[in-house]
Amino acid sequence: xxxxxxxxxxxxxxxxxxxxxxxxxxxxxxxxxxxxxxxxxxxxxxxxxxxxxxxxxxxxxxxxxxxxxxxxxxxxxxxxxxxxxxxxxxxxxxxxxxxxxxxxxxxxxxxxxxxxxxxxxxxxxxxxxxxxxxxxxxxxxxxxxxxxxxxxxxxxxxxxxxxxxxxxxxxxxxxxxxxxxxxxxxxxxxxxxxxxxxxxxxxxxxxxxxxxxxxxxxxxxxxxxxxxxxxxxxxxxxxxxxxxxxxxxxxxxxxxxxxxxxxxxxxxxxxxxxxxxxxxxxxxxxxxxxxxxxxxxxxxxxxxxxxxxxxxxxxxxxxxxxxxxxxxxxxxxxxxxxxxxxx
Numbered sequence: 001x002x003x004x005x006x007x008x009x010x011x012x013x014x015x016x017x018x019x020x021x022x023x024x025x026x027x028x029x030x031x032x033x034x035x036x037x038x039x040x041x042x043x044x045x046x047x048x049x050x051x052x053x054x055x056x057x058x059x060x061x062x063x064x065x066x067x068x069x070x071x072x073x074x075x076x077x078x079x080x081x082x083x084x085x086x087x088x089x090x091x092x093x094x095x096x097x098x099x100x101x102x103x104x105x106x107x108x109x110x111x112x113x114x115x116x117x118x119x120x121x122x123x124x125x126x127x128x129x130x131x132x133x134x135x136x137x138x139x140x141x142x143x144x145x146x147x148x149x150x151x152x153x154x155x156x157x158x159x160x161x162x163x164x165x166x167x168x169x170x171x172x173x174x175x176x177x178x179x180x181x182x183x184x185x186x187x188x189x190x191x192x193x194x195x196x197x198x199x200x201x202x203x204x205x206x207x208x209x210x211x212x213x214x215x216x217x218x219x220x221x222x223x224x225x226x227x228x229x230x231x232x233x234x235x236x237x238x239x240x241x242x243x244x245x246x247x248x249x250x251x252x253x254x255x256x257x258x259x260x261x262x263x264x265x266x267x268x269x270x271x272x273x274x275x276x277x278x279x280x281x282x283x284x285x286x287x288x289x290x291x292x293x294x295x296x297x298x299x300x301x302x303x304x305x306x307x308x309x310x311x312x313x314x315x316x317x318x319x320x321x322x323x324x325x326x327x328x329x330x331x332x333x334x335x336x337x338x339x340x341x342x343x
Contacts, residue, residue: 005074006048009102010056011095012036012065018095019044020103021052031096036061038068045072055106057081058114067119076116079105082274083112117238124209125235127202129278134199141192145185152181162192206231221335222325224290224297232282233326240330249327254280255320271316287319296338297321 003024011018014036021030034044045068054069054076056062062078070076084105105111117125142162149156154174160166167189174182206212207227212234219230243249250256254275271280291298300321304314329336 002051004050006050006052007103007107008048008052008054009099009104009106010054010065011098011102012056012059012061013095014061016095017041017065018099020096020099021048022100022103022107024107026104026107028100031099033095036065038064041065041068045069048072053077053106055079055102055111057084057102063119063122066116077106077111077113078116080112080114115238115242120211121235121238124206124212128206128231128235131199131202131206132278132281134195134202138192138195138199141188141195145188145192148181148184148188152177164193203227203231215330218333218335219326219329222322222329223294223336223338224286224292224322225326226286229282229286232279233330236276236279237330240327243327246324246327250320250323252276252279253283253319253323255283255316255323283319283322284315287315287322290322291318294338 006021006023006029008019008021016033017036018033019031020028022028034040051074054073056065056076056078058078058081066076066078079102084102102111145167146156146158146161149161154170154177156170157166161170171182171185171189174185207216212231215234216227216230219225219233220227237243237249237252240249243252247256251272252275254271254273254277257271287297291301297318301314301318304317305311308314308317325336
């Protein structure tokens with residue numbers, strides 16, 4: 001790395017950003033704070049007189065800051081917050097010290113850089129995650145509907161309650177219930193339909209995108225993988241080649257337990273919290289249903305149940321196998337082939 005490069009640590013917050021600029025030998029050139037407005041960021045970047053490399057933690061605000069600073073810098077690195085914390089724990093902590101620590105880690109080539117998806121991928125990922133938010137809201141509306149019915153002592157068919165025709169007939173039959181109950185039920189149903197229509201609109205728009213369509217269709221050749229699983233994998237993983245092996249991908253998806261080993265004694269804990277939560281949720285849900293359509297995954301589930309005697313662990317075993325299939329198809333660029341009959 002050229003010695004004339006400057007190294008800048010950026011401690012990013014909601015309203016302000018603390019920075020520390022250093023030379024390669026560790027001499028501090030400048031430090032201070034600036035606002036997170038786009039105008040202030042552009043002005044600060046324009047004041048840099050030497051080629052520089054920046055470093056910041058991955059936060060909610062990192063995306064737009066990364067996009068704005070990339071044209072002005074030689075390179076912008078985004079770091080894994082947990083790993084930075086493990087490296088740089090200090091007795092005295094403040095914004096200026098944090099920015100200085102980031103700059104020191106960067107110039108010493110110890111900065112724990114994480115993958116930063118392109119602007120386009122992050123944009124599409126935001127849309128998909130908003131769709132997931134709408135799904136959760138729709139579930140809340142369903143739960144609210146059944147909650148109101150139970151609260152007022154109304155009998156209903158739990159298998160049909162969310163079907164429009166049955167719900168309308170039930171609503172018309174509620175002559176002895178207060179008017180406010182019927183109004184609340186009607187309002188809840190309207191909200192449910194709005195959330196369901198919106199999530200379908202977002203999913204259909206993502207599926208039709210040229211940059212995603214071929215990849216999603218290829219992933220869906222895996223028996224048991226549907227549109228949402230394929231879309232979530234494509235957008236959350238981004239580039240599968242960033243994982244050296246399947247175990248790294250499984251760890252990223254939150255399908256591996258943490259390990260605590262001391263004095264030769266090893267103890268496995270629950271599933272690690274350091275994971276992609278969106279991907280983990282979708283894969284676990286897919287693993288519950290996939291064995292119905294995929295004979296290989298069914299065998300994995302059956303074998304795991306015989307060994308573990310635990311349904312949740314068997315589901316995790318299926319999810320890990322599903323990650324292996326997704327990785328193989330995504331890396332090879334070839335459709336899935338069921339070779340179980342050949343063995």
